[in-house]
Amino acid sequence: MSATRDPEGNPGEPPPVSRVPALIVTHADLAEALVRAAERVVGRIEDVTLLSNEGLSRADLEQAIDTSVKGWKQGGLLLTDFWGGSCHTCGASAARRHGEIVIVTGINLPLLLDYVYNRDRLAVGDLAERLQAKGRDSIRVQRGVPA
Amino acid sequence: MSWALHRIDDRLIHGQVLVAWGARLAPVRIWVVDDGVAASPWERELFQDAAPGIEVRVASVPEAAAAHAEEAAAPGAAFLLVRDLGTARRLADAGAAVSEWNVGGLHYAPGKEKVNDYVYLNARDRDDARALLLAGVRLTVQDVPASRAQTLPALDPALAS
Numbered sequence: 261m262s263a264t265r266d267p268e269g270n271p272g273e274p275p276p277v278s279r280v281p282a283l284i285v286t287h288a289d290l291a292e293a294l295v296r297a298a299e300r301v302v303g304r305i306e307d308v309t310l311l312s313n314e315g316l317s318r319a320d321l322e323q324a325i326d327t328s329v330k331g332w333k334q335g336g337l338l339l340t341d342f343w344g345g346s347c348h349t350c351g352a353s354a355a356r357r358h359g360e361i362v363i364v365t366g367i368n369l370p371l372l373l374d375y376v377y378n379r380d381r382l383a384v385g386d387l388a389e390r391l392q393a394k395g396r397d398s399i400r401v402q403r404g405v406p407a
Numbered sequence: 408m409s410w411a412l413h414r415i416d417d418r419l420i421h422g423q424v425l426v427a428w429g430a431r432l433a434p435v436r437i438w439v440v441d442d443g444v445a446a447s448p449w450e451r452e453l454f455q456d457a458a459p460g461i462e463v464r465v466a467s468v469p470e471a472a473a474a475h476a477e478e479a480a481a482p483g484a485a486f487l488l489v490r491d492l493g494t495a496r497r498l499a500d501a502g503a504a505v506s507e508w509n510v511g512g513l514h515y516a517p518g519k520e521k522v523n524d525y526v527y528l529n530a531r532d533r534d535d536a537r538a539l540l541l542a543g544v545r546l547t548v549q550d551v552p553a554s555r556a557q558t559l560p561a562l563d564p565a566l567a568s
Contacts, residue, residue, distance in 0.1 A: 317514035
């Protein structure tokens with residue numbers, strides 16, 4: 261996919277950082293389904309690794325996360341489904357052994373799409389904060405108006 | 408009576424515990440009883456922050472055994488989590504009166520045999536289970552409240568003999 265510029269950002273801004281890699285760790289096949297849904301919107305998404313906690317003990321899940329992130333030279337993002345889940349806590353344990361890895365929990369489709377559009381533009385810490393805000397802001401309530 | 412759930416689960420605090428059992432039993436405290444976690448300041452902090460709105464106490468087996476009776480009389484519901492049958496057995500040996508354990512997740516590792524989708528046991532696990540059963544402790548296999556509860560010996564014929 262080629263569109264990597266933030267549509268709301270400054271188009272003249274030079275890309276200051278290399279692409280922030282992401283590992284998505286979730287229950288069941290949510291990670292795969294989320295990426296499939298995101299690809300319906302923006303086309304093929306490269307450089308995202310997916311992992312399920314299905315059937316894995318703490319030790320094995322931590323090991324699987326460790327294996328997925330150990331090639332990251334300049335840190336990266338761990339996107340997980342919810343705070344306090346095994347994907348999050350095992351991710352925190354594994355991330356500790358590697359450079360600057362930041363975890364964002366509560367992944368949703370708007371958050372994932374925002375990651376895709378900003379991963380070539382922002383450093384990992386700024387990107388994580390942006391995604392937290394985007395994920396939160398995307399949850400809205402529309403009340404029906406009687407006809 | 409504060410003890411609402413004693414659970415054997417190698418993931419300790421995780422989604423099924425916080426969301427599914429949490430919604431059913433509304434714990435105000437979760438005890439993570441694990442010598443390894445208790446000995447690691449960093450892991451202690453990780454688990455203490457893992458359950459927003461719920462107090463998490465990380466304790467070693469001797470600490471938890473000493474506090475077990477007092478917690479039983481405390482207000483509000485409490486959970487106690489251990490990662491394996493061996494820890495449950497050591498907790499009993501150290502004096503904690505636990506009449507029933509929920510067996511919620513003992514995942515595959517090399518050398519372990521499948522009992523069901525989320526319980527795998529080796530010879531040592533079965534020794535620990537037998538010791539608990541012999542002491543009159545019930546071992547109930549059930550991952551989430553919505554699934555059927557079954558006794559461990561009913562699922563694992565090796566334990567019935």
